[in-house]
Amino acid sequence: MTEVAVAGEAAVGLSHGTPVGPSRRGAGRRFLGSGGLAPWGALVLLALAAVALFPGAVTRHDPYRIDADLRLAPPSLAHPFGTDELGRDVWSRVAHGTRLSLGVALLVVIASGTTGTAIGLAAGYGSGPWSELVMRVADIFIAFPALIMAMGITAFLGPGLGNAMLAVMLIWWPQYTRLARAQVLGEKVKPYVEAAHALGLPAMTILWRHILPNSWVPLLIKATMDVGLALLLTASLSFLGLGAKPPTPELGALVTQGREHLLSAWWYSTFPGLTIFLAVFACNLLGDGLRDALDPALGRE
Amino acid sequence: MLLRKFDGYWGGWRQAKHFTAVNMLIIPEASTQRLMLEKGELDMAMKFPTEALPAFQKNPDVQVARGQGLRVLYLRLQNAAPPTSDGRVRQAINYAFDGASFRKATEGTYDPPTGPAPALFLGDWSPKFPYTYDPAKAKMLLQGAGYGEGRKAKLIADLLIATPDQRKAAEILQAGLAATGAAELEIRENEWPVMLKYNSEWQKTRDPATAHHLFGLFTPPRVPDAYAYLWYTYHSKAIGAFARNVMNYANPKVDDLLDRAAASTRSAEKIAFYRQATQIIVDDAADLFVGTQTKVYALRKHIKGFYVHPLWFPTVTVYPLHRE
Amino acid sequence: MLRFLLRRTLFLALVVLGALAVVFAMAHVIPSDPARAALGQDASQEQVDEYRRKLGLDDPLWWQFVRYVGRLARGDLGVSIVTGNRVVDDLRDAVPATVELVLPSIVVALVLGILLGVASAVWRGRAVDHLSRVVSILGMSLPVFWFGLVLQLVFYKHLSWLPAGGRLPLTAMPPEGPTGIYTVDALVAGDLGLVLEAFRHLVLPVITLSTVSIATVARITRASLLDVLGRDYVRTARAKGLGERATVYKHALRNALIPVVTIFGLRVGIMLGGAVLTETIFAWPGIGRYAFYGLRQLDLPVVSAFVVYVTLAYAALNMLVDASYSFLDPRIRGAAS
Numbered sequence: 001m002t003e004v005a006v007a008g009e010a011a012v013g014l015s016h017g018t019p020v021g022p023s024r025r026g027a028g029r030r031f032l033g034s035g036g037l038a039p040w041g042a043l044v045l046l047a048l049a050a051v052a053l054f055p056g057a058v059t060r061h062d063p064y065r066i067d068a069d070l071r072l073a074p075p076s077l078a079h080p081f082g083t084d085e086l087g088r089d090v091w092s093r094v095a096h097g098t099r100l101s102l103g104v105a106l107l108v109v110i111a112s113g114t115t116g117t118a119i120g121l122a123a124g125y126g127s128g129p130w131s132e133l134v135m136r137v138a139d140i141f142i143a144f145p146a147l148i149m150a151m152g153i154t155a156f157l158g159p160g161l162g163n164a165m166l167a168v169m170l171i172w173w174p175q176y177t178r179l180a181r182a183q184v185l186g187e188k189v190k191p192y193v194e195a196a197h198a199l200g201l202p203a204m205t206i207l208w209r210h211i212l213p214n215s216w217v218p219l220l221i222k223a224t225m226d227v228g229l230a231l232l233l234t235a236s237l238s239f240l241g242l243g244a245k246p247p248t249p250e251l252g253a254l255v256t257q258g259r260e261h262l263l264s265a266w267w268y269s270t271f272p273g274l275t276i277f278l279a280v281f282a283c284n285l286l287g288d289g290l291r292d293a294l295d296p297a298l299g300r301e
Numbered sequence: 302m303l304l305r306k307f308d309g310y311w312g313g314w315r316q317a318k319h320f321t322a323v324n325m326l327i328i329p330e331a332s333t334q335r336l337m338l339e340k341g342e343l344d345m346a347m348k349f350p351t352e353a354l355p356a357f358q359k360n361p362d363v364q365v366a367r368g369q370g371l372r373v374l375y376l377r378l379q380n381a382a383p384p385t386s387d388g389r390v391r392q393a394i395n396y397a398f399d400g401a402s403f404r405k406a407t408e409g410t411y412d413p414p415t416g417p418a419p420a421l422f423l424g425d426w427s428p429k430f431p432y433t434y435d436p437a438k439a440k441m442l443l444q445g446a447g448y449g450e451g452r453k454a455k456l457i458a459d460l461l462i463a464t465p466d467q468r469k470a471a472e473i474l475q476a477g478l479a480a481t482g483a484a485e486l487e488i489r490e491n492e493w494p495v496m497l498k499y500n501s502e503w504q505k506t507r508d509p510a511t512a513h514h515l516f517g518l519f520t521p522p523r524v525p526d527a528y529a530y531l532w533y534t535y536h537s538k539a540i541g542a543f544a545r546n547v548m549n550y551a552n553p554k555v556d557d558l559l560d561r562a563a564a565s566t567r568s569a570e571k572i573a574f575y576r577q578a579t580q581i582i583v584d585d586a587a588d589l590f591v592g593t594q595t596k597v598y599a600l601r602k603h604i605k606g607f608y609v610h611p612l613w614f615p616t617v618t619v620y621p622l623h624r625e
Numbered sequence: 626m627l628r629f630l631l632r633r634t635l636f637l638a639l640v641v642l643g644a645l646a647v648v649f650a651m652a653h654v655i656p657s658d659p660a661r662a663a664l665g666q667d668a669s670q671e672q673v674d675e676y677r678r679k680l681g682l683d684d685p686l687w688w689q690f691v692r693y694v695g696r697l698a699r700g701d702l703g704v705s706i707v708t709g710n711r712v713v714d715d716l717r718d719a720v721p722a723t724v725e726l727v728l729p730s731i732v733v734a735l736v737l738g739i740l741l742g743v744a745s746a747v748w749r750g751r752a753v754d755h756l757s758r759v760v761s762i763l764g765m766s767l768p769v770f771w772f773g774l775v776l777q778l779v780f781y782k783h784l785s786w787l788p789a790g791g792r793l794p795l796t797a798m799p800p801e802g803p804t805g806i807y808t809v810d811a812l813v814a815g816d817l818g819l820v821l822e823a824f825r826h827l828v829l830p831v832i833t834l835s836t837v838s839i840a841t842v843a844r845i846t847r848a849s850l851l852d853v854l855g856r857d858y859v860r861t862a863r864a865k866g867l868g869e870r871a872t873v874y875k876h877a878l879r880n881a882l883i884p885v886v887t888i889f890g891l892r893v894g895i896m897l898g899g900a901v902l903t904e905t906i907f908a909w910p911g912i913g914r915y916a917f918y919g920l921r922q923l924d925l926p927v928v929s930a931f932v933v934y935v936t937l938a939y940a941a942l943n944m945l946v947d948a949s950y951s952f953l954d955p956r957i958r959g960a961a962s
Contacts (some may be wrong), residue, residue: 068405273771281766
């Protein structure tokens with residue numbers, strides 16, 4: 001899983017003993033010129049975001065409009081992605097679905113990211129039994145397969161995109177806790193923190209004004225890639241029937257509905273799935289590029 | 302599951318062409334059954350996506366056998382909680398349902414609705430069925446019941462998971478209701494035990510705030526009599542006890558007629574009572590009557606001697622089958 | 626050593642109990658009636674109530690929990706409320722199916738992933754590296770369920786090379802064998818045709834399951850190896866005049882593999898946890914699919930058994946991973962003894 005990839009690589013860098021500090025000078029140049037495909041990732045993501053924000057601008061049909069005469073029509077000029085079993089335009093549904101899926105993914109990452117980081121910062125800066133407890137709990141969440149836990153929670157909460165989102169948020173925050181704590185532990189021992197502490201600055205100020213600005217880079221990189229992963233997890237839940245309710249055109253739900261008609265209407269599952277793939281790929285590219293740009297020591301390039 | 306020819310069968314095995322063994326495969330995926338039939342790996346498919354029918358009809362190697370259906374699909378309507386406790390809302394739901402669209406989407410495997418029981422069991426008779434697709438009328442009825450743009454009737458439907466026909470009906474209804482601007486439908490798909498448990502739990506409180514309003518249900522001919530369609534589904538005594546009258550329909554006139562029909566020993570009298578009860582149920586708009594499912598089988602062209610059983614579906618009598 | 630094992634086992638038991646307690650608590654909240662599911666639509670309410678009484682479903686939840694744990698300690702996993710089979714019997718069919726799917730996926734992911742990562746690190750900056758990096762990111766981003774469907778479309782529908790699902794062709798009888806793993810059992814029985822069929826049915830699911838892991842393993846291997854290659858002791862080895870090959874393979878790789886093993890351990894855990902998506906798409910009757918249907922029908926014994934299974938599998942995995950550390954890094958080996 002990508003999150004562990006980031007943590008693992010961070011650990012790899014840290015164990016070296018040399019201070020791993022983000023050098024923002026030249027970051028922009030590195031991002032664009034790294035020779036990788038990161039800028040393309042940003043572009044694709046931008047395009048997807050545009051579709052997500054203004055689906056009406058790029059589609060001609062109402063995604064919920066039923067027209068039984070047109071059912072299961074193959075891709076054509078009028079319906080570039082074909083139609084589904086009730087004659088609804090698949091491209092419109094994909095466009096609106098992108099908005100849903102991306103929106104949910106963003107919400108999940110923002111909510112769990114901020115919560116998890118806050119807890120992790122506190123757990124890392126403070127010490128004592130409760131911070132240990134928090135870390136144990138976080139470890140358990142991180143160790144168990146996310147999909148299985150999400151399945152369990154949504155099965156009990158009931159179907160619905162909101163419930164799926166809640167479930168994913170509940171599972172996700174511990175990852176940020178662990179990363180944030182690792183960062184804090186690394187910074188805590190540095191002289192500038194000791195100095196601030198000696199000056200009598202309150203813990204909150206130290207965390208907020210001093211530690212956080214020096215630790216946010218891995219968190220941001222993780223968050224970028226997590227948007228893709230959260231999208232994937234929500235889509236997987238919808239695919240299993242545990243997420244969006246009909247007729248919500250969430251991308252994963254579209255793939256599973258298309259599965260009934262897979263062998264006769266290949267477009268139905270293929271295009272929504274392709275969109276998911278594209279979105280996750282773009283997020284990963286972007287995250288990779290950000291890592292190279294903002295913290296080259298991590299990537300060892 | 303392999304069935305072999307039993308040599309001592311009373312009908313005898315005069316024809317040399319009888320099959321000697323039948324291999325019955327359990328294939329849960331409807332689309333796989335379809336593909337295997339098309340490829341010739343299967344001689345007969347009893348469960349396939351209805352969307353395959355046009356392709357089957359064009360396929361020179363496949364024949365489609367149809368028979369009058371006796372399995373009725375309803376979206377049952379909650380009679381014990383608003384908004385569906387109001388007869389006008391129930392009627393509006395029936396008027397907001399685009400049956401023609403549904404029949405197209407299910408490739409003609411449903412006959413237009415005629416009420417709760419098939420005509421066959423009512424002596425070849427159907428009640429007066431006024432409900433056509435009339436969104437204007439639906440809107441008017443809803444407004445009469447107090448629902449409009451500002452205050453929409455919020456409905457929740459419980460459907461059985463993995464039944465595409467129920468979902469199609471519900472989505473078509475959803476679109477029809479949205480078009481009136483006075484009602485909204487939320488669709489939930491669940492496993493059967495979950496659906497039932499929710500219902501029986503709700504019976505304890507009957508709290509209108511947590512009520513569900515639509516319930517997807519098929520009624521097959523358990524016994525070849527209108528009783529199978531009417532008593533379990535519409536008698537007030539069947540509420541809660543058997544898992545059929547889940548939506549709490551209770552009309553003393555209907556109860557009385559059904560009891561009298563059950564007690565009667567004369568066929569003509571029975572049928573007369575059933576007919577009266579049926580008409581009341583239709584007038585009450587007790588449920589959204591979606592239609593009667595046609596029996597459809599798909600087999601390879603070379604299989605001869607197949608006939609559609611008049612009652613049971615899906616079923617196949619193997620004895621007369623032979624390959625040409 | 627003994628104290629260590631004892632502590633580990635105790636911790637494990639606590640985790641299992643905790644997880645089960647959570648499952649039981651949640652079960653209290655949900656609206657489902659597995660007794661109704663088992664008896665069917667036509668059962669009267671009296672019959673359902675009777676069945677519930679028989680199964681003890683109306684007893685207070687904490688008492689049901691205690692009863693369950695007691696039975697568990699004796700090795701009795703209970704009876705599936707929906708199917709009526711003993712859960713142990715169901716697992717005996719389902720677990721080997723998942724193992725047959727997951728084991729080859731693990732091997733493929735490890736071998737291909739490490740190879741790709743090493744090649745990428747050793748020829749850093751060249752075409753191989755760039756290509757493999759892009760491929761890795763592609764692989765990591767792949768939605769498993771969509772990928773499986775696409776593979777089905779291409780290889781089953783259009784090319785007709787491979788089957789769409791299941792472990793064997795529908796007309797084949799599964800082999801009688803000791804392991805429940807069809808390829809192995811068929812081999813033991815000497816039925817080569819069956820071995821081939823079982824193998825054919827494995828191809829697409831394994832590809833689907835392993836692709837994402839290959840990508841992750843490749844990336845970690847590359848990053849880790851690059852890091853190790855830059856370290857002092859490697860420079861020393863090079864300075865000593867050891868050939869590049871010896872340096873890379875004997876010294877660097879061993880140590881580089883440590884983070885790989887950690888992350889891989891997690892991935893295997895994910896795979897063992899059920900590979901639910903793959904099993905669903907390819908109609909593979911493994912434990913993931915079994916647990917999923919049990920979950921959907923809220924069949925408590927099945928869900929509980931699954932939780933126990935996953936926790937135990939994790940523990941075994943962790944111990945294996947720890948054991949491998951001492952093999953890979955002599956410093957740790959020294960400390961352990």
